[in-house]
Amino acid sequence: MSQSLQKVLVTGGAGYIGSHVIYALQKTRRYKVISVDNGHNSHSNALSKVSALSRSELPADASQRDIETTEIESYKCDLTRRDEIRAVFEKYGKGGIWGVVHIAAYKAVGESVEIPLAYYENNVAATLYLLQTMQEYDCTRIVYSSSATVYGIPPTIPIPETTRLKADSPYGKTKVMSETMLDDLCHSDPKWSAISLRYFNPAGAHPSGQIGEHPKGRPGNLLPLLAHMAIGRVDPKTLQVFGNDYPTPDGTCVRDYLHISDLASGHLLALEALAPNSKIFESTPDARYKAYNLGQGKGISVLQIIEAMRKATGFDFKYEIVGRRRGDVPDLTADPALAEKELGFKANEDLAIMCRDLWNFQSKNPEGYGKFD
Numbered sequence: 009m010s011q012s013l014q015k016v017l018v019t020g021g022a023g024y025i026g027s028h029v030i031y032a033l034q035k036t037r038r039y040k041v042i043s044v045d046n047g048h049n050s051h052s053n054a055l056s057k058v059s060a061l062s063r064s065e066l067p068a069d070a071s072q073r074d075i076e077t078t079e080i081e082s083y084k085c086d087l088t089r090r091d092e093i094r095a096v097f098e099k100y101g102k103g104g105i106w107g108v109v110h111i112a113a114y115k116a117v118g119e120s121v122e123i124p125l126a127y128y129e130n131n132v133a134a135t136l137y138l139l140q141t142m143q144e145y146d147c148t149r150i151v152y153s154s155s156a157t158v159y160g161i162p163p164t165i166p167i168p169e170t171t172r173l174k175a176d177s178p179y180g181k182t183k184v185m186s187e188t189m190l191d192d193l194c195h196s197d198p199k200w201s202a203i204s205l206r207y208f209n210p211a212g213a214h215p216s217g218q219i220g221e222h223p224k225g226r227p228g229n230l231l232p233l234l235a236h237m238a239i240g241r242v243d244p245k246t247l248q249v250f251g252n253d254y255p256t257p258d259g260t261c262v263r264d265y266l267h268i269s270d271l272a273s274g275h276l277l278a279l280e281a282l283a284p285n286s287k288i289f290e291s292t293p294d295a296r297y298k299a300y301n302l303g304q305g306k307g308i309s310v311l312q313i314i315e316a317m318r319k320a321t322g323f324d325f326k327y328e329i330v331g332r333r334r335g336d337v338p339d340l341t342a343d344p345a346l347a348e349k350e351l352g353f354k355a356n357e358d359l360a361i362m363c364r365d366l367w368n369f370q371s372k373n374p375e376g377y378g379k380f381d
């Protein structure tokens with residue numbers, strides 16, 4: 009008799025990172041994915057695109073079990089509503105869900121300064137409700153989407169995980185608080201195991217051009233912004249570079265970019281590392297909790313990004329240098345050694361591939377997944 013599929017619940021499954029993580033989970037043919045998303049920043053077509061892509065890769069004689077791995081059980085659920093989360097867990101019963109990948113959150117640093125309480129509610133309270141519900145339903149494994157913003161202005165570059173957490177923005181603080189909850193929970197109860205993944209700058213799209221990023225409104229991140237300018241959705245005359253007097257090689261801010269497919273593969277490795285016989289917690293006998301940087305370990309400046317996108321798109325971006333933006337940090341480059349050593353994670357794809365795949369998605373889907381409903 010074939011083994012039944014492990015059920016993994018992905019929060020924020022219809023968003024940019026969530027959709028690529030679901031695809032990566034499906035590709036293993038070992039998991040049955042349950043997605044919860046409230047549609048705050050996701051398009052209703054996203055999940056059907058992911059399933060279609062996964063199905064298209066099945067062999068003609070695929071087993072019923074393999075076909076099942078390409079289906080997503082999707083729920084419109086707001087994680088700030090305890091009753092809505094409970095209703096999802098109740099469907100599967102105690103022990104019915106093997107583990108959770110908690111990706112859903114608000115993510116705009118600037119916005120978090122304007123409306124901090126909304127960020128604390130959506131990113132911290134929702135995480136608390138999720139953990140309480142997981143506890144109630146004997147689901148005690150979680151991979152958590154954290155961020156390099158937890159480091160604030162780091163004292164050393166590249167940044168190791170041992171760096172003190174000192175986020176500057178409310179957004180960054182919501183990530184520190186959520187990580188702290190996980191750490192405390194794992195210390196309180198050996199049944200729990202948790203991994204926080206501190207993403208640096210995920211970029212690109214699946215190489216097929218069938219799934220990618222479809223942000224609502226003007227993209228907040230540089231690469232999707234440039235793609236939207238090149239495709240004509242955002243006025244290219246509005247391209248501004250915030251500061252060219254930072255202590256970096258060309259004076260503009262430096263970030264560590266990694267391909268979205270590499271980032272997604274990090275989630276698989278982390279999920280596997282939550283298994284009972286995992287070796288990674290041997291170095292932390294007091295609690296099954298770990299945090300890892302997911303980055304390439306390579307700093308890339310704003311001007312280098314613009315040049316790479318010019319090469320990928322053929323679009324001649326003109327930009328205006330303006331003053332520094334409040335809250336920007338000169339350099340956020342990961343030390344990715346721990347994730348490589350303990351999880352076997354490596355971000356292999358370079359910037360040219362990230363830009364190629366981003367542009368492939370954007371040019372094949374000029375309207376993204378279509379207008380938001």
Ligand SMILES: NC(=O)c1ccc[n+]([C@@H]2O[C@H](COP(=O)([O-])OP(=O)(O)OC[C@H]3O[C@@H](n4cnc5c(N)ncnc54)[C@H](O)[C@@H]3O)[C@@H](O)[C@H]2O)c1
Nearest residue numbers: 020023024025045046047048049050086087112113155207
């Ligand atoms: N994209 C990045 O550059 C980046 C970098 C570091 C960390 N992160 C983290 O990764 C995660 C995902 O980022 P993303 O780029 O995929 O963002 P995204 O906005 O595309 O995806 C987040 C998803 O969560 C959903 N969501 C938000 N609040 C919800 C709620 N209360 N209930 C249910 N669903 C909810 C949204 O509708 C969306 O589909 C976030 O936690 C973010 O903080 C992202």
